[in-house]
Amino acid sequence: MHRILFALLLLAAPAAAQTYRTDFDPSAHKGPRSGPANDVMVLGSPHLSQLPDRFRPEALAPLLDRLAAWKPQAIAIEALSGAQCDQLRRYPYRYADTVPDYCWDPAPARAATGLDVPAANAEFEALLATLPATPRPADRRKLAALFLAGGEPASALVQWLRLPVAERKAGDGLDAVLVARLTTLETRRDESLMIAARLAVRLGLQRVYAMDDHSADRAMPxxxxxxxxxxxxxxxxxxxxxxxxxxxxxxxxxxxxxxxxxxxxxxxxxxxxxxxxxxxxxxxxxxxxxxxxxxxxxxxxxxxxxxxxxxxxxxxxxxxxxxxxxxxxxxxxxxxxxxxxxxxxxxxxxxxxxxxx
Known part of the structure; x- marks a missing residue:
C-alpha cells in the first residue's frame, strides 16, 4: 500500500509543481517604519543615437527642466561600468562582440595617467570621498582623467562640464588626446550624455552611475x-x-x-x-x-x-x-x-x- 501511495504522489508531482505559488512576496513587506524609503523614478528613453536627423538636442531643454525639478540625488544610466568592461575583456571567447559595441576604450587614458581600470576606479573613489565642497579646477581635471581611465566616460563628462570654459584644457592627467575625446562627448547623441550628464551638472552631482549589464551575452556558434x-x-x-x-x-x-x-x-x-x-x-x-x-x-x-x-x-x-x-x-x-x-x-x-x- 505504501508503495502505491508513493507512486501516486510521484505521478501527481508535476501537476503540483505547475500550480505551486510561493507564499512570500518581498514587495508586501515595505519599510522602513522610520526614515525615508528610496524613491526611484525610471525614465524610458529612445536611444538618441538612433533618432532621425530632424532631432535637435536643444529641444531636450524642457525635459531637463522637469527632471531637475524632481531633484534626484543620484542618476543611473544604461551604460556598462568600466569595471564590468574590464572583466569582459578577460573572456574574449564569450564577449568578443560585446566589448567593441558597449565598452569605452581606456587605453589612451591609461597612457596619460599610468593607471589601469581597477587602479583608476580606486583613485576616483578615494578622490570623491575627500573632494572639498568647492573643488579646484585641477581637482575636476584630475577626476575627469581618472573617470576616463576607469572606463566611465559619462562621469568624466560631468567633471568636464562642471569646469569653467576657460579651464577645459589639458593638465592634471588630461592630455591633448583626452581633451579631444571629452570635447567629442559634449556633442555625442546619447541620452547618458545629453540628458544624464548634463542633469548631473545642473544638480551639482559629481558623477552618474553606469548600471547596464552584458554579462549574459553569449557568442552564438x-x-x-x-x-x-x-x-x-x-x-x-x-x-x-x-x-x-x-x-x-x-x-x-x-x-x-x-x-x-x-x-x-x-x-x-x-x-x-x-x-x-x-x-x-x-x-x-x-x-x-x-x-x-x-x-x-x-x-x-x-x-x-x-x-x-x-x-x-x-x-x-x-x-x-x-x-x-x-x-x-x-x-x-x-x-x-x-x-x-x-x-x-x-x-x-x-x-x-x-x-x-
Missing part, C-alpha cells in the same frame, strides 16, 4: 547564426510589432521642437507600454518554435540582463539609503526594472508621467 536570425525574425514578424513601430514613428513626428520631444517621452513612458513590448517582442520570442528554442535563449538573456541592471541600481541605493534616484534607460527596459525594483523592501517606484505633462 557560427553554425547557428543564420538559423537563430531566421527564427527571431519570424518571431518578430507579428502584427503587434508592426503596430508598435507605426506608433513610434507617429510619436517621433516632431523632434525638432520642445513640444515634440515631450510628446515623444510621454509616449514612451505611457501606461501599457510594458505589455506592448512583451506582446511584440519577448512574449513572441517565448513562443518561438525552433527545436533549439532560440527565442527562449533570447528571453533568458533579456531577463538576466534586466535582473542584473536592477541589482546594480539596488546596489547604488545602498550607498545612501533614503535617496531620490533617477534611472534613464531604453524604454523596453523600463517596465522590467520597475517590476523588479518594486520587490525591494525599501524602494518606492515614482511615476514619471506627471513630470512629463
Amino acid at each position: 557560427k553554425a547557428e547564426e543564420a538559423a537563430y536570425g531566421k527564427a527571431m525574425q519570424a518571431a518578430w514578424d507579428n502584427p503587434v510589432l508592426k503596430r508598435r513601430m507605426a506608433a513610434i514613428d507617429a510619436m517621433q513626428g516632431d523632434l525638432a521642437t520642445s513640444a515634440g520631444v515631450l510628446t515623444t517621452y510621454r509616449g514612451y513612458n505611457a501606461p501599457g507600454q510594458g505589455q506592448i513590448a512583451f506582446d511584440s517582442d519577448f512574449g513572441a520570442a517565448l513562443e518561438e518554435p525552433s527545436p533549439q528554442r532560440f527565442g527562449r535563449q533570447y528571453v533568458a538573456y533579456w531577463e538576466t540582463r534586466n535582473l542584473r541592471m536592477a541589482a546594480n541600481i539596488r546596489d547604488m541605493l545602498g550607498e545612501a539609503p533614503g535617496m531620490r534616484a533617477l534611472v534613464i534607460v531604453g524604454a523596453s527596459h523600463k517596465p522590467y526594472l520597475e517590476a523588479y525594483l518594486h520587490q525591494m523592501h525599501d524602494v518606492r517606484i515614482v511615476d514619471v508621467m506627471p513630470l512629463l505633462r
Whole structure:
C-alpha cells in the first residue's frame, strides 16, 4: 500500500509543481517604519543615437527642466561600468562582440595617467570621498582623467562640464588626446550624455552611475547564426510589432521642437507600454518554435540582463539609503526594472508621467 501511495504522489508531482505559488512576496513587506524609503523614478528613453536627423538636442531643454525639478540625488544610466568592461575583456571567447559595441576604450587614458581600470576606479573613489565642497579646477581635471581611465566616460563628462570654459584644457592627467575625446562627448547623441550628464551638472552631482549589464551575452556558434536570425525574425514578424513601430514613428513626428520631444517621452513612458513590448517582442520570442528554442535563449538573456541592471541600481541605493534616484534607460527596459525594483523592501517606484505633462 505504501508503495502505491508513493507512486501516486510521484505521478501527481508535476501537476503540483505547475500550480505551486510561493507564499512570500518581498514587495508586501515595505519599510522602513522610520526614515525615508528610496524613491526611484525610471525614465524610458529612445536611444538618441538612433533618432532621425530632424532631432535637435536643444529641444531636450524642457525635459531637463522637469527632471531637475524632481531633484534626484543620484542618476543611473544604461551604460556598462568600466569595471564590468574590464572583466569582459578577460573572456574574449564569450564577449568578443560585446566589448567593441558597449565598452569605452581606456587605453589612451591609461597612457596619460599610468593607471589601469581597477587602479583608476580606486583613485576616483578615494578622490570623491575627500573632494572639498568647492573643488579646484585641477581637482575636476584630475577626476575627469581618472573617470576616463576607469572606463566611465559619462562621469568624466560631468567633471568636464562642471569646469569653467576657460579651464577645459589639458593638465592634471588630461592630455591633448583626452581633451579631444571629452570635447567629442559634449556633442555625442546619447541620452547618458545629453540628458544624464548634463542633469548631473545642473544638480551639482559629481558623477552618474553606469548600471547596464552584458554579462549574459553569449557568442552564438557560427553554425547557428543564420538559423537563430531566421527564427527571431519570424518571431518578430507579428502584427503587434508592426503596430508598435507605426506608433513610434507617429510619436517621433516632431523632434525638432520642445513640444515634440515631450510628446515623444510621454509616449514612451505611457501606461501599457510594458505589455506592448512583451506582446511584440519577448512574449513572441517565448513562443518561438525552433527545436533549439532560440527565442527562449533570447528571453533568458533579456531577463538576466534586466535582473542584473536592477541589482546594480539596488546596489547604488545602498550607498545612501533614503535617496531620490533617477534611472534613464531604453524604454523596453523600463517596465522590467520597475517590476523588479518594486520587490525591494525599501524602494518606492515614482511615476514619471506627471513630470512629463
